[in-house]
Amino acid sequence: MTDLFLKLITQREQNLPFVLYVKPHSERIVGLFQQNDHLYFLEDFKAKGFVFAPFDGSLIPIIPQNQSEVYVEKIQATDYILSGNPTAVTDEVAKADFEKLVQKGVDAIAAGQFGKVVLSRKEIVPLSQWDLEVMFKKMIALYPSAFRYCFFHPKIGLWMGATPEQLLKVNQKELQTVALAGTQTASESQKVVWHDKEIEEQHFVSEFIIAGLEQEVSAMTVSSPYSAKAGHLWHIKTDITATLKSQKALGKVIAILHPTPAVCGLPKDKAKAFILEHEGYDREYYSGFLGELNIDLATFRTNVSDLYVNLRCMKVRPHAAELFVGCGITQSSIPADEFAETVHKSMTMKKVLN
Numbered sequence: 001m002t003d004l005f006l007k008l009i010t011q012r013e014q015n016l017p018f019v020l021y022v023k024p025h026s027e028r029i030v031g032l033f034q035q036n037d038h039l040y041f042l043e044d045f046k047a048k049g050f051v052f053a054p055f056d057g058s059l060i061p062i063i064p065q066n067q068s069e070v071y072v073e074k075i076q077a078t079d080y081i082l083s084g085n086p087t088a089v090t091d092e093v094a095k096a097d098f099e100k101l102v103q104k105g106v107d108a109i110a111a112g113q114f115g116k117v118v119l120s121r122k123e124i125v126p127l128s129q130w131d132l133e134v135m136f137k138k139m140i141a142l143y144p145s146a147f148r149y150c151f152f153h154p155k156i157g158l159w160m161g162a163t164p165e166q167l168l169k170v171n172q173k174e175l176q177t178v179a180l181a182g183t184q185t186a187s188e189s190q191k192v193v194w195h196d197k198e199i200e201e202q203h204f205v206s207e208f209i210i211a212g213l214e215q216e217v218s219a220m221t222v223s224s225p226y227s228a229k230a231g232h233l234w235h236i237k238t239d240i241t242a243t244l245k246s247q248k249a250l251g252k253v254i255a256i257l258h259p260t261p262a263v264c265g266l267p268k269d270k271a272k273a274f275i276l277e278h279e280g281y282d283r284e285y286y287s288g289f290l291g292e293l294n295i296d297l298a299t300f301r302t303n304v305s306d307l308y309v310n311l312r313c314m315k316v317r318p319h320a321a322e323l324f325v326g327c328g329i330t331q332s333s334i335p336a337d338e339f340a341e342t343v344h345k346s347m348t349m350k351k352v353l354n
């Protein structure tokens with residue numbers, strides 16, 4: 001067992017906060033181990049550390065770099081063992097409930113309340129026993145192109161995820177972000193065909209981000225949409241780069257982007273109000289954002305931020321895992337198809353639990 005995972009055992013025995021993570025295509029695991037159990041909140045966007053923001057709410061938890069020990073280790077590929085694929089089982093009650101929710105969203109769009117809304121559900125998977133190190137290593141091996149993490153705070157709980165979506169990356173004043181939407185399951189064929197619903201959904205996301213950033217950035221460059229694979233799923237992706245007009249603009253840009261249309265909808269305020277009224281559960285940190293703020297913890301370079309949207313994630317409790325899955329709804333959405341999409345997305349974490 002490596003030093004990082006020995007430290008993890010000690011940290012868990014003492015019930016102290018920590019985060020482990022691996023960036024996309026990286027060969028290094030970073031561990032940030034807080035030395036007290038205080039729940040710190042972000043006071044301004046000058047702080048350095050790892051942030052874990054909820055979907056709704058102004059308080060953003062942070063594990064501060066100056067209150068923590070940092071471990072960085074190279075991944076030993078032989079330690080990362082994969083298992084078979086889980087079997088998809090349909091819960092008919094959950095299916096009916098979610099399809100009713102989707103139809104409410106479609107009806108609201110048809111009535112002109114908003115143009116798009118992202119609706120989600122929570123699925124509970126019983127766990128007889130689980131090993132955190134094994135699950136985390138399995139997640140690393142399964143999803144090399146995702147941001148993979150395990151976050152724990154005694155006042156928040158234990159969360160794990162493998163998200164394909166970057167909120168933003170900033171190096172000094174140079175900003176990168178993406179517009180990501182549309183989902184289909186990968187097949188043996190490498191040719192991906194997108195339908196009008198997915199293309200429309202991704203266009204909504206791109207236009208929202210571009211319009212929001214214009215006042216805070218200069219020299220913006222936008223790529224053409226293209227297909228990008230994340231695990232066993234395909235998405236439509238657009239890359240956006242720009243230059244921040246000032247370092248102070250970081251907080252404003254994050255406020256503009258979060259929650260993105262890919263996890264909320266458009267117009268954002270109306271879609272969010274619909275979600276909070278009709279989803280019927282608390283998303284907590286699902287579809288929030290997380291990652292390094294103002295520091296690269298592997299190299300200790302400052303003025304570097306690397307933030308991701310918290311998708312394909314779960315909250316792990318002693319005897320069950322709560323999986324969070326959602327999909328973008330437009331006027332052309334078919335409720336049964338949207339439920340099927342959430343089932344496909346749930347496989348990301350079920351493979352980790354299998």
